[in-house]
Amino acid sequence: MKRFTTQLALLIGILTLTNLPSNSFSQVKETIYYLADTTNVGKQNQILEIGKEGLTYYAFYCKCIPPYDSYLTFVVSDRNYFEQVFKDVPTKKMLSWRELEALASKYWANFNNKYDFYIIEKLPKGYKMNKADLTIVNRTAIIDFVKIEKPATDSYKKKVADSSTYKLTEKGINVNFVNLSIKVFDTDGSEMRSSIGLRDKKNNPIMNFFTNEKGQSYVQIFETDNIGYITVGDIGYDRLSIPVGKLKNKNILLEVKLRGQSTSN
Incomplete structure (x- = not known):
């Protein structure tokens, strides 16, 4: 078959x-x-x-x-x-x-x-x-793995290089909301459970949820006016903070590779 x-x-x-x-x-x-x-x-x-x-x-x-x-x-x-x-x-x-x-x-x-x-x-x-x-399905558009920065303090003013990475794969025709599938991996490529957070435009937490044991989660966000960032991370790992503007009105597969803090540069 x-x-x-x-x-x-x-x-x-x-x-x-x-x-x-x-x-x-x-x-x-x-x-x-x-x-x-x-x-x-x-x-x-x-x-x-x-x-x-x-x-x-x-x-x-x-x-x-x-x-x-x-x-x-x-x-x-x-x-x-x-x-x-x-x-x-x-x-x-x-x-x-x-x-x-x-x-x-x-x-x-x-x-x-x-x-x-x-x-x-x-x-x-x-x-x-x-x-x-x-x-109707369009061809896939891929954004390669992206290096991001992590805040050195809670004020988010001073930033240093972060070794956690993510990849956005845009699929299908654009929609009028965020349609997001999430997969989280450890440094060695193994699937890992992780925390997913939504924050407002001042980085104040709105809500928090978790992937399953295979590092997978699925979320639809219909109202994004008050949401500034999606965060991905866990205790002992460098946390990612992704602007919602990169995801708005799109079908997205978000693949995250988290780097343990003890191995960060």
């Missing part, structure tokens, strides 16, 4: 909904349904993969919409989250895969304005239905 490349797998964890053009604000949408059944189909015959990496996604093994270099993907948005669970298959008229492919290929640029699309997912003991949107 075909599997995603590393680039696509990382991309899906941070995909967000595309702002597609609308021909008319008064356009009446048609409601359509598709049954996604991977439980009764052999792996060699499956046409899609269902994932829960950050956002729930349904990716079909078809590079059938521009730019024709990524799989046809529908995403369940956190903002539009809607889920119903059924014991028996809902009595809806389902599109076949070929019908769905034809609609997506023909109306890809206006699909989300033309259709309310519901995917009914087959579970081991029932079904669940969720609203999903077509997502």
Whole structure:
């Protein structure tokens, strides 16, 4: 069975909904349904993969919409989250895969304005239905590892060189909020649990949370007016402070390599 490349797998964890053009604000949408059944189909015959990496996604093994270099993907948005669970298959008229492919290929640029699309997912003991949107994927833009500076005092006035580094990988079409997937590594490249903080523009703390044991976390920030920095660090490590302006209105994979303070230059 075909599997995603590393680039696509990382991309899906941070995909967000595309702002597609609308021909008319008064356009009446048609409601359509598709049954996604991977439980009764052999792996060699499956046409899609269902994932829960950050956002729930349904990716079909078809590079059938521009730019024709990524799989046809529908995403369940956190903002539009809607889920119903059924014991028996809902009595809806389902599109076949070929019908769905034809609609997506023909109306890809206006699909989300033309259709309310519901995917009914087959579970081991029932079904669940969720609203999903077509997502268009752009090629990846990468910002290389960046050296930053750390404050020598709490006043943030005097700064010295810091050996912790980070890499920002921008993926997908820009959005109107910060959509951030985080991965944190130790100096030797091993995954590590870390603290993530949000600070205001004067570096006062707003909130703090943690990655999991594999150094991974996922966050969406819809209001950034009062947020100045995102910090990443842990006890005994040089802490990073990243301006939110670098992340605003983007889909970002943030990879951090923390340097232990005892090994800093």
